[in-house]
Amino acid sequence: MEATPYCRVTEKPIESVPVPNYTDVEHGTWKLLLDKALGLVEGRACAPFIEGTRLIDFPRDRIPALRDVSARLQGATGWKLTRVEGLVHPTDFFKLLARKIFPSTDFIRKREDLDYTPAPDMxxxxxxxTPLLTNPDFTEFFEAFGKYGALAADKYPETHPVHAQLQRIYWFTVEFGLINTPQGLRAYGSGSCSSPEEMQHCVSDKCRKHPFDLTIMSERDFDIWHLQHDVFVIDSFQQLGREFRDWAQKHVGAPD
Ligand SMILES: [Fe+2]
Known part of the structure; x- marks a missing residue:
């Protein structure tokens, strides 16, 4: 029997989860990644993302404990973290988001994968x-995304097209979305903000910018192996939430 690529969600309280005994090399990897990413966010990431990094106040020289980041989120928006070992099944993922819980790994990539790791690490x-999980306008959308995703999982079989559509919307918003600001286009997507190459690429002329359109993005395939060539631009997190809920009402149905 083939092993499933998804890990189980055990959902122990984050305060009771032991912090791994990271090596000095692993702490050093965190420092290298954080220094590089923080050096690139100004002028490229949106203000709520940058404010979120300040509010969480990631330690520079050591890997943070999930429980400490979770406490910062709880104070800001009531969201919290749960520890997972890797990718969780989309149904489990949506059900966690619907309860304002974000699953995070606690392992860090190997030094040789510094610039890119296909399996998301901590x-x-x-x-x-987590920076945007301190922003109530973003989390309102993210929670709605979880509720509609969980509803779709309960209502439709795994082969139904709505599941792939939700994955694509997630990719083009949560992972690689851009936002219009008075200062110019800025990234809010986690895939863009956590990858130095993507961070520089996504706001450059090398990447095609499209107006926010959920019908188009829900039908566009995405590429997980290369820099993104097509990104979608929102005007605000309120627009993102409003238009997503309209789309989801039509394609998924009304949540409770
Ligand atoms: Fe992600």
């Missing part, structure tokens, strides 16, 4: 995702 999960 730098991607923490630096990429």
């Amino acid at each position: 730098f991607h999960d923490l630096f990429g995702h």
Whole structure:
């Protein structure tokens, strides 16, 4: 029997989860990644993302404990983290988001994978995702995404097209979305903000920018192996939430 690529969600309280005994090399990997990413966010990432990094106040010289980041989120928006070993099944993932819980790994990539790791590690999960989990406008959308995703999982078989559509929307918003600001286009996607190459690429002329359109993005395939060539631009997190809920009402149905 083939092993499933998804890990189980055990959901122990984050305060009771032991912090791994990271090596000095692993702490050094975190420092290298964080220094590089923080050096690139100004003028490229959106203000709420940058404010989120300040609010969480990631330690520079050592890997943070998930429980400490989770406490910062709880104070800001009521969200919290749960530890997972790797990718979780989309149904489990949506059900966690619907309860304002974000699953994070606690392993860090190997030094030889410094610039890119195909399997998301804790730098991607923490630096990429948690800053915006301090922003109520973004989390309102993210929670709605979880509720509709969980509803779709309950209502439709795995082969139904709505599941792939939700994955694509997630990719083009949460992972690689851009936002219009008075200062110019800025990234809010976790995949862009946690990857130095993507961070520079996504706001450059090398990447095609498209107006936000959920019908188009829900039908566009994405590429997980290369820099993104097509990105979608929102005007605000309120627009993202409003238009997503309209789309989801039509394609998924009304949540409770
Ligand atoms: Fe991600």
